[in-house]
Amino acid sequence: MKFIRWLTKIDRRIIFLLMFGVVLVPILIDIPVETDVSPPVEAAYNAVDTLKPGSVIMLSVDYDATSYPECHPMIEAVSNHAFRNGLKIILVAHIPTGLPLGQAAVEEAALEYNELHKAEYESALSKALSTHPDTTSPGYRLAVEEAALANQKRYGIDYVNLGFRPGMVPIMVGMGREIRDFYAQDYKSTNVDSLPMMEGVHNYDDIALLASFAHGIQVETWIAYAGARYGQQIIAGVTGVVIPDLYPYLQSKQLTGLIGGLKGANEYESLLGRKGLGTKGMPAQSTAHILVIFLIVLGSIFEFILNIFSRRKS
Amino acid sequence: MSFANLLGLWVAATLTIAILSFLYRDNPLYKFAEHVYVGVSAAYVIIYAAKFTMEQQLINVFKNNLISYIQNGSTTGLVEALLLIIPTILGILMLTRWAGPKIGWLSRWPIAFTIGLGAGLGITAGIQGVLLPQVQATVEPLWISPPSGLNLWTAIGSLIMIAGVVSTLIYFYFSRPHKGFIGVVSRVGIIFIMVSFGAAFGATVMARVSLLIGRLYFLVNEWIGGTIDFFKALSP
Amino acid sequence: MKRRVPLLITFIMGVLMVVTFFIPREPFGSFEQRMMVWASILGGFTLLLGLDSLVKHHFRKIVRKRKDAFYSIVTLVALFGTLAAGIVTWAKYGTPLEFASLEQIGSFYWVYWWIMVPLQGTVFALLAFFIASAAYRAFRARTFDATLLLVAAILVMIGKMTMGTVPAAIILAVFLVAAGVYRFFIREPVLGVIFSSIGVALGVLLIVFPAAKIAEIAPQVQEWIMSVPQMAARRGILIGVTLGAVAMSIRIILGIERTYLSST
Numbered sequence: 001m002k003f004i005r006w007l008t009k010i011d012r013r014i015i016f017l018l019m020f021g022v023v024l025v026p027i028l029i030d031i032p033v034e035t036d037v038s039p040p041v042e043a044a045y046n047a048v049d050t051l052k053p054g055s056v057i058m059l060s061v062d063y064d065a066t067s068y069p070e071c072h073p074m075i076e077a078v079s080n081h082a083f084r085n086g087l088k089i090i091l092v093a094h095i096p097t098g099l100p101l102g103q104a105a106v107e108e109a110a111l112e113y114n115e116l117h118k119a120e121y122e123s124a125l126s127k128a129l130s131t132h133p134d135t136t137s138p139g140y141r142l143a144v145e146e147a148a149l150a151n152q153k154r155y156g157i158d159y160v161n162l163g164f165r166p167g168m169v170p171i172m173v174g175m176g177r178e179i180r181d182f183y184a185q186d187y188k189s190t191n192v193d194s195l196p197m198m199e200g201v202h203n204y205d206d207i208a209l210l211a212s213f214a215h216g217i218q219v220e221t222w223i224a225y226a227g228a229r230y231g232q233q234i235i236a237g238v239t240g241v242v243i244p245d246l247y248p249y250l251q252s253k254q255l256t257g258l259i260g261g262l263k264g265a266n267e268y269e270s271l272l273g274r275k276g277l278g279t280k281g282m283p284a285q286s287t288a289h290i291l292v293i294f295l296i297v298l299g300s301i302f303e304f305i306l307n308i309f310s311r312r313k314s
Numbered sequence: 315m316s317f318a319n320l321l322g323l324w325v326a327a328t329l330t331i332a333i334l335s336f337l338y339r340d341n342p343l344y345k346f347a348e349h350v351y352v353g354v355s356a357a358y359v360i361i362y363a364a365k366f367t368m369e370q371q372l373i374n375v376f377k378n379n380l381i382s383y384i385q386n387g388s389t390t391g392l393v394e395a396l397l398l399i400i401p402t403i404l405g406i407l408m409l410t411r412w413a414g415p416k417i418g419w420l421s422r423w424p425i426a427f428t429i430g431l432g433a434g435l436g437i438t439a440g441i442q443g444v445l446l447p448q449v450q451a452t453v454e455p456l457w458i459s460p461p462s463g464l465n466l467w468t469a470i471g472s473l474i475m476i477a478g479v480v481s482t483l484i485y486f487y488f489s490r491p492h493k494g495f496i497g498v499v500s501r502v503g504i505i506f507i508m509v510s511f512g513a514a515f516g517a518t519v520m521a522r523v524s525l526l527i528g529r530l531y532f533l534v535n536e537w538i539g540g541t542i543d544f545f546k547a548l549s550p
Numbered sequence: 551m552k553r554r555v556p557l558l559i560t561f562i563m564g565v566l567m568v569v570t571f572f573i574p575r576e577p578f579g580s581f582e583q584r585m586m587v588w589a590s591i592l593g594g595f596t597l598l599l600g601l602d603s604l605v606k607h608h609f610r611k612i613v614r615k616r617k618d619a620f621y622s623i624v625t626l627v628a629l630f631g632t633l634a635a636g637i638v639t640w641a642k643y644g645t646p647l648e649f650a651s652l653e654q655i656g657s658f659y660w661v662y663w664w665i666m667v668p669l670q671g672t673v674f675a676l677l678a679f680f681i682a683s684a685a686y687r688a689f690r691a692r693t694f695d696a697t698l699l700l701v702a703a704i705l706v707m708i709g710k711m712t713m714g715t716v717p718a719a720i721i722l723a724v725f726l727v728a729a730g731v732y733r734f735f736i737r738e739p740v741l742g743v744i745f746s747s748i749g750v751a752l753g754v755l756l757i758v759f760p761a762a763k764i765a766e767i768a769p770q771v772q773e774w775i776m777s778v779p780q781m782a783a784r785r786g787i788l789i790g791v792t793l794g795a796v797a798m799s800i801r802i803i804l805g806i807e808r809t810y811l812s813s814t
Contacts, residue, residue: 008687015682015686016679016682016683019678019679020679023678031713033713034712034765036769038773064670065666065671066671067674068667068670096597097666097670099647100647100662101667165590165594166590166593166596166597167586167593167594168593169589170585170589170590171590173582173586174586174587174590177579177583178583181586187645187647188643188645240710244776244784245784245788247777247780247781247784248781250777251781251785261710263710266712282711282712282713285710285711286714288678288682289707289710289711289714290711290717291682292685293704293707293708293722295682295685296689297704297724297725298686299686299687299689300690300691300700300725301724301725303690303692304728304729304732307692307732307736308732308735311735
């Protein structure tokens with residue numbers, strides 16, 4: 001009994017060490033991951049997948065580095081998915097310390113797409129040169145532009161970063177009328193009207209889908225203002241802490257799809273056929289869960305034994 | 315990888331280990347990292363406020379409207395430019411808090427503006443965005459006309475959902491003592507709430523463990539792996 | 551005067567926001583839009599508010615040579631150093647953010663990526679350790695409600711795993727049996743029977759069914775828990791909270807609730 005009592009009061013640094021170990025070991029070894037896709041993630045995927053090429057999708061960066069391992073793989077996956085399907089991305093942020101992460105995700109997705117289609121692009125360029133040897137001719141310029149449109153993702157044409165604006169709720173309401181009232185310039189102070197992609201994009205009517213990547217109440221705010229007031233279709237990519245709060249909205253269809261936590265990121269990546277941090281982190285996630293379950297059960301069993309023993313004594 | 319990025323890797327790894335050292339005990343390295351965090355975060359927010367509000371929402375919009383008035387004689391431009399003076403004044407009044415209570419009471423005006431605006435928007439959003447859709451979605455048909463018909467599992471789920479929503483609401487109704495019928499229903503409500511909190515705890519464990527995975531992944535693959543790659547690339 | 555004017559402003563703004571919701575036509579529509587823009591601009595000024603107290607507090611500590619004044623120097627150096635990096639990057643590239651690839655970054659972005667991100671991430675990563683410690687030392691299934699909570703938590707955690715589902719489910723079965731036995735000892739035989747029999751049944755199912763089937767069912771069980779009972783309770787809480795928020799908003803607009811004015 002003394003031993004059990006001692007075990008219940010064990011130095012917590014031993015528990016820290018155990019947690020460190022069960023997370024570190026799977027990171028060092030490459031363990032294959034088998035994923036089944038849950039209905040909310042599948043719904044989010046389909047919401048993006050069924051959009052027509054050329055549609056505009058708005059990504060809202062409502063997270064920061066405190067939720068990086070969960071939300072960042074999600075925005076990376078959705079950006080890749082959007083570019084793959086020929087969608088155009090508008091990036092906005094309500095959390096200032098998250099904007100560079102969103103920018104990194106979209107820019108890297110563009111770079112990845114361009115790298116993947118480099119051969120086709122170069123082949124199209126050489127075809128343009130062979131068809132129009134005079135590089136100053138309008139025909140050549142048009143052929144080059146068509147080659148770029150088909151094989152490259154370029155800032156201002158395929159994606160824009162409108163930057164951060166403080167306030168959150170006023171912006172969500174105001175974008176229902178005119179985006180330019182808040183975002184007259186992009187993150188580099190370039191006039192938004194000079195960006196080809198923004199032609200004809202004025203409010204939620206011109207945005208096919210809104211994807212909010214959040215670690216707090218931002219998704220609920222989007223639903224209450226943009227969703228309820230203007231009928232904007234919304235999907236969310238959130239940290240584990242926020243997942244339970246959003247299930248009522250999922251059931252009421254105010255939220256079209258939900259990517260939740262590292263597992264959600266893993267599921268979305270599996271649908272895309274990508275292996276990002278969402279997939280690479282799942283073995284460590286699983287071992288850590290086993291440890292926490294084991295600790296809960298062990299702690300409770302020791303409590304039961306001590307209680308029974310003290311009742312017997314008294 | 316450039317030398318600046320290699321230096322960055324090592325700075326990041328040092329700061330990560332400094333924060334993790336708190337697990338052993340509070341120490342000067344942890345305190346150092348914590349204070350760096352405070353300073354950098356504050357500066358970050360200031361730069362963003364300056365760039366995205368002061369420059370883009372105020373100065374540039376004011377400038378463009380004024381230019382439009384001067385070049386085209388557009389009175390709309392002049393009016394828009396002049397109207398921007400009002401939020402600027404409100405913003406400066408907000409900053410009077412810095413001057414102490416003698417002048418700081420002026421900051422109540424912009425606060426009142428923001429609070430009143432938020433409250434007004436919140437009423438309609440709460441009712442239109444949450445209450446009505448959520449209540450509507452709670453009452454789901456048990457039997458849908460053919461060809462769907464009766465799906466037993468979905469029907470049971472719908473009944474459980476109604477029971478859960480109603481019993482939870484009754485549990486939080488404290489204007490009547492929880493005795494008799496209300497006592498039984500609120501007991502059922504507690505069961506649903508416990509399941510909900512348990513699920514929330516499970517999801518929270520997943521979230522927090524993910525953060526640790528992210529950091530350890532960085533230390534192993536990016537820091538150690540990146541440094542090895544850097545020196546491998548240097549060697550002939 | 552000091553309180554009446556702000557209360558009047560709150561009342562007018564609150565009422566106008568409700569009116570413009572129901573009458574979106576001009577001039578209400580563009581008035582509402584203008585108020586949204588002004589609120590956003592005001593939000594930008596609000597971001598600057600914390601700067602004064604932060605600088606003053608640390609400056610006082612340095613001047614008065616308090617213990618830990620060194621850390622105040624660290625804070626102010628980090629603050630002004632990052633400000634300088636931001637201004638330099640802004641001047642060089644036209645924006646504090648400049649990112650063509652991770653190989654071409656401005657100094658402000660460097661500070662963000664290599665200082666801000668690791669610090670923010672690691673501070674919150676500490677919580678994983680504290681959760682493990684709390685799971686062992688604090689979370690005890692003393693009552694029926696606590697047992698239910700922990701079982702739900704364990705089922706959700708099992709559903710979010712991609713491997714090791716069977717060992718985790720075995721641990722859960724052991725827990726249920728132990729909880730049942732405990733309930734017998736504290737003279738709650740009904741609950742004892744319920745928990746023990748569920749635990750034994752789960753154990754038998756784990757032996758009978760292959761691991762692959764268990765791994766397939768666990769996420770579905772988790773999904774059902776999240777989307778039915780958990781969702782129901784959460785919806786009840788959400789409705790209650792929203793009713794409270796709407797009531798609070800009406801109280802603020804009518805001037806009954808004035809706590810937001812009392813801090814100055």
